Amino acid sequence: MSKLESTASSPKHDVFQAVADPTRRQLLGLLVDQEMPVTVISGHFPMSRTAVSKHLRVLADAGLVKERKVGRETRYRLEPEPLLELKRWLAFYDRFWDNKLAALQRYVEQADGNDDSQVEAPLTVVKREPAE
Structure with a gap:
């Protein structure tokens, strides 16, 4: 496969760029349950049909919507x-926050059980690299 062919078949926008815009996230929400024409979709936004079409193009380039x-x-x-x-990608950060919340819970529980209010600092949580 030539470099030109591989570039043509790969998305022009990545998923992260596509969902970074709040309007595009709203568009995805509208399309969760049903297929819709651009005329109906644009009725949900205070912008021109052309502007909505440009957002849909970014989503399509990222592979998040299909046209028919x-x-x-x-x-x-x-x-x-x-x-x-x-x-x-977000799953890694779920584990990170789970670890932080567990450390906070241990800290609070230690504080509740200590009469003289001298509490040790919470345990340091080591971040793990995401598994691929």
Whole structure:
């Protein structure tokens, strides 16, 4: 496969860029349960249909929405699979916060059981690298 072919088949925008914008996150929310034409989608936003179409293009380039022509109308539907990349990335931080909250709980429980209010500092939690 040539460099040009591999570039053409890969997304122009990554999932993280696509979901960084609040409008695009709202668009994904609208498309969770049903396929919709751009005319209906644009009715949910205080912007032009052209602006909504540009946001949909970014989402499509990231693989998050698929387009389907029905007559003269283009309909859009959510493609959730690319969100798995985002989920995997966030999973590391879930573990990080779980560790921090557990350390806080131990600290508070120690403080409750100590009469003279001299409490040791919470345990240091070592961050783990995400598993690939």
